[in-house]
Amino acid sequence: MNDSVLSLSSPVEIRRAPRYLDAVRDTVWFLLAWALLIGAWELAVQVGWLDGRVLPPPSVTLPYAFSGNAVVGFGQQRSGLLEALSVTVFRVSGGLLAGSLVALVLAVITTEVKLLRRLILPLVQTLAPISPVAWVPFTIAVIGIGGQAAIFVVFLAVLGTMTLSLIAALDSVDPQYLNIARNLRCTRRQIWLRVRLPAIAPSAMTSLRMAFFGAWMAVLAGEMAGINSGLGYMIIMAQQMYNMPLVMVGVMTIGVVGFVVDRLLLLLGRRFTGWSS
Amino acid sequence: MSRGATLGFRGLGKQFAGGTRVDVGDLDIEAGSFTVLLGRSGCGKSTLLNIAAGLQQPTRGQLLFDGQALVGDTPDSALIFQQNNLFPWMSAVENIAIALLNRGLTRANATQRAEQLLADVGLAEFALHRPAALSGGMCQRIALARALALEPRLLLLDEPFSALDAQTRRLMQEQLLRAWNTSGATVLMVTHDLQEALLLADRIVLMASAPHGHVAQVIEIDIPRPRQARSDELLDLQDRLDAFLTHETRLAEHFS
Numbered sequence: 001m002n003d004s005v006l007s008l009s010s011p012v013e014i015r016r017a018p019r020y021l022d023a024v025r026d027t028v029w030f031l032l033a034w035a036l037l038i039g040a041w042e043l044a045v046q047v048g049w050l051d052g053r054v055l056p057p058p059s060v061t062l063p064y065a066f067s068g069n070a071v072v073g074f075g076q077q078r079s080g081l082l083e084a085l086s087v088t089v090f091r092v093s094g095g096l097l098a099g100s101l102v103a104l105v106l107a108v109i110t111t112e113v114k115l116l117r118r119l120i121l122p123l124v125q126t127l128a129p130i131s132p133v134a135w136v137p138f139t140i141a142v143i144g145i146g147g148q149a150a151i152f153v154v155f156l157a158v159l160g161t162m163t164l165s166l167i168a169a170l171d172s173v174d175p176q177y178l179n180i181a182r183n184l185r186c187t188r189r190q191i192w193l194r195v196r197l198p199a200i201a202p203s204a205m206t207s208l209r210m211a212f213f214g215a216w217m218a219v220l221a222g223e224m225a226g227i228n229s230g231l232g233y234m235i236i237m238a239q240q241m242y243n244m245p246l247v248m249v250g251v252m253t254i255g256v257v258g259f260v261v262d263r264l265l266l267l268l269g270r271r272f273t274g275w276s277s
Numbered sequence: 278m279s280r281g282a283t284l285g286f287r288g289l290g291k292q293f294a295g296g297t298r299v300d301v302g303d304l305d306i307e308a309g310s311f312t313v314l315l316g317r318s319g320c321g322k323s324t325l326l327n328i329a330a331g332l333q334q335p336t337r338g339q340l341l342f343d344g345q346a347l348v349g350d351t352p353d354s355a356l357i358f359q360q361n362n363l364f365p366w367m368s369a370v371e372n373i374a375i376a377l378l379n380r381g382l383t384r385a386n387a388t389q390r391a392e393q394l395l396a397d398v399g400l401a402e403f404a405l406h407r408p409a410a411l412s413g414g415m416c417q418r419i420a421l422a423r424a425l426a427l428e429p430r431l432l433l434l435d436e437p438f439s440a441l442d443a444q445t446r447r448l449m450q451e452q453l454l455r456a457w458n459t460s461g462a463t464v465l466m467v468t469h470d471l472q473e474a475l476l477l478a479d480r481i482v483l484m485a486s487a488p489h490g491h492v493a494q495v496i497e498i499d500i501p502r503p504r505q506a507r508s509d510e511l512l513d514l515q516d517r518l519d520a521f522l523t524h525e526t527r528l529a530e531h532f533s
Contacts, residue, residue, distance in 0.1 A: 186379060
């Protein structure tokens with residue numbers, strides 16, 4: 001055997017930075033970006049470019065957030081940050097779960113029964129673009145101002161778009177997979193459980209993340225527009241009492257929690273749909 | 278070992294909604310024979326194969342399976358396409374096991390048998406890999422192993438090796454011939470590769486696309502196997518077929 005053959009059989013070693021270093025690098029940039037913004041904000045208030053009473057600086061807002069005094073209202077109406085947050089998160093989860101499940105059922109039905117597709121699809125297409133906030137007065141009139149109303153608003157916010165995107169995902173499943181499944185003598189139930197649903201899982205997870213954003217905005221808008229509890233309500237009350245640090249804390253909490261939940265959904269999606277990457 | 282099935286096309290044709298039309302007419306596929314459907318793209322060879330698989334229905338005439346008019350999916354048939362034969366969300370072993378489960382094996386038996394089949398094609402160590410982590414050739418070998426696990430009497434192949442490199446393709450062709458010999462199944466295979474058709478087929482069904490898809494000629498290939506791609510006999514035939522297909526393409530593509 002000569003040298004050239006030997007050199008063919010020994011592959012070139014490619015050095016690549018390990019995966020975790022990418023994650024570390026991303027985290028460093030993430031923290032740096034926020035440190036810069038917070039620093040600029042603090043500086044702008046200290047120098048006098050921004051009015052610290054309207055836009056309290058981080059040196060005021062951050063200690064306030066963890067002081068335990070981040071509370072609004074009195075007596076029965078009294079509501080702390082964590083309490084308001086947990087109420088809101090519960091509403092979003094409930095509405096998102098219910099909306100996604102009903103959307104999945106609708107998508108399956110409209111894929112299986114063409115007659116029902118013709119009946120259901122036009123309704124979903126016209127109801128989907130309605131802003132969830134527009135449903136709030138209707139919801140309050142029908143259900144009231146409690147938690148159920150908030151869940152219902154989230155449900156409506158999720159249902160239309162989620163149904164449309166699931167139907168689109170099911171329609172775009174490669175028909176060849178269905179042909180192969182038929183050839184392998186899969187039953188209708190197996191085709192759903194082993195072929196169609198796994199095939200749409202990646203895009204369904206993306207739709208779920210988008211739906212969460214919609215739901216997160218809908219619940220806050222609902223709470224601001226008359227449902228008298230939760231994070232949105234807390235911010236509106238804080239504004240009316242001119243408690244600007246609390247307004248800022250509320251806004252930042254919305255951002256942080258929204259970000260964390262989105263990342264969790266992303267990780268969950270990767271866990272279940274690893275094959276598609 | 279199951280004997281191959283016979284197929285009979287009787288005055289068969291398909292008219293598509295867009296106006297395209299494929300005429301098969303009368304065509305008989307003998308039990309245990311190796312028939313290749315050859316033609317340029319758009320001549321209806323895949324349509325013919327899909328009708329044979331029961332995936333598409335003819336608008337005229339009928340298809341006889343073992344002499345019986347066929348309704349619905351073709352029994353005892355196995356299909357292999359050019360790519361995406363394996364479900365990307367399942368591992369190699371799961372992809373085979375799902376076919377066996379549907380033949381009534383228990384989960385444990387199906388998995389064990391699937392692992393055995395993978396070992397037979399030399400891919401035992403890739404049992405838990407997903408298709409994305411395997412090469413195109415490995416995926417097609419797994420697809421072939423799965424097809425054979427169904428013990429088909431009719432093996433339907435739609436350009437199964439077109440996406441593979443030349444060397445892998447040649448090895449796969451040899452493997453297919455061995456599988457055909459041992460299984461005794463009737464093989465119907467679509468290709469646009471002239472040499473592939475000549476190396477494998479008992480009979481080439483030459484299809485043309487102008488003015489609409491139809492069977493132009495049926496050519497018996499009596500050359501004994503293993504065939505040599507560079508033998509005079511094969512090269513002669515290849516020139517003839519190439520001239521036909523070039524003329525065909527000139528017409529269809531409006532070359533002057």
